[in-house]
Amino acid sequence: MKDILDLHTHTIFSGHAYSTLTENVKAAAERGLVLYGCADHSLGMRGILSPWYFSNFGRIPRELYGVRILMGAEFNILDEEGNIDFEPDKFSRLDYGIAGFHIPCYRCADADRNTETYIKVMQNPRVNIIAHPDDGRYPVDYERLVAAAKRYHKLLELNNSSLRPGGHRKDARENALSMLELCRKYQTPVILGSDAHFWTEVGDHERALALLAEISFPEELVVNFDEKRIFEFI
Numbered sequence: 001m002k003d004i005l006d007l008h009t010h011t012i013f014s015g016h017a018y019s020t021l022t023e024n025v026k027a028a029a030e031r032g033l034v035l036y037g038c039a040d041h042s043l044g045m046r047g048i049l050s051p052w053y054f055s056n057f058g059r060i061p062r063e064l065y066g067v068r069i070l071m072g073a074e075f076n077i078l079d080e081e082g083n084i085d086f087e088p089d090k091f092s093r094l095d096y097g098i099a100g101f102h103i104p105c106y107r108c109a110d111a112d113r114n115t116e117t118y119i120k121v122m123q124n125p126r127v128n129i130i131a132h133p134d135d136g137r138y139p140v141d142y143e144r145l146v147a148a149a150k151r152y153h154k155l156l157e158l159n160n161s162s163l164r165p166g167g168h169r170k171d172a173r174e175n176a177l178s179m180l181e182l183c184r185k186y187q188t189p190v191i192l193g194s195d196a197h198f199w200t201e202v203g204d205h206e207r208a209l210a211l212l213a214e215i216s217f218p219e220e221l222v223v224n225f226d227e228k229r230i231f232e233f234i
């Protein structure tokens with residue numbers, strides 16, 4: 001089946017990514033994606049260009065070069081209450097939300113408390129996708145995480161960047177494998193995300209796809225293969 005979407009990409013707005021929105025959409029078109037999502041880091045991330053960036057998404061065409069465009073945000077989880085850096089006046093026309101733990105926005109706790117935090121975040125209607133839950137710097141109880149994603153109808157991400165050799169997220173491969181086996185058990189769908197910080201990475205899910213193939217993960221539990229499927233979640 002063909003991988004037709006990528007909803008986890010960044011632009012120069014994020015302050016530590018290097019391509020424009022136009023360059024990213026062109027790259028998505030060249031790769032044959034049907035759906036491209038832009039999810040720049042939200043207000044709590046050091047170095048973002050302006051707190052008002054997210055407020056004018058109504059000006060951005062939702063189709064370019066034959067690719068449908070969604071404008072989202074990657075929120076930072078801020079505390080153990082599950083608060084994220086969403087502010088209603090600054091996020092108009094937001095099409096979807098990703099949320100994740102990022103240094104230095106969240107003070108890491110133990111697996112029990114990190115898991116409780118994720119479960120609170122999943123109850124926020126602004127959040128559709130949990131970003132890189134494979135990051136071993138934030139230990140998680142995957143059994144509870146996967147069961148909660150199913151219960152609250154959220155997507156867990158299989159992050160292609162986490163799987164880079166020498167990547168900064170700890171034990172990403174082992175954690176992703178644990179998560180995927182539980183997703184199979186609970187029939188919880190996943191989404192593949194590139195976490196692109198340069199246009200050449202847009203739509204690149206090569207390592208994630210290889211991992212899925214390695215364990216014969218059921219295709220029907222991957223939303224990237226079906227445009228209709230993703231809109232059940234966002």
Ligand SMILES: [Zn+2]
Nearest residue numbers: 010014016041
């Ligand atoms: Zn980033």
Ligand SMILES: [Zn+2]
Nearest residue numbers: 074100102131
């Ligand atoms: Zn992230």
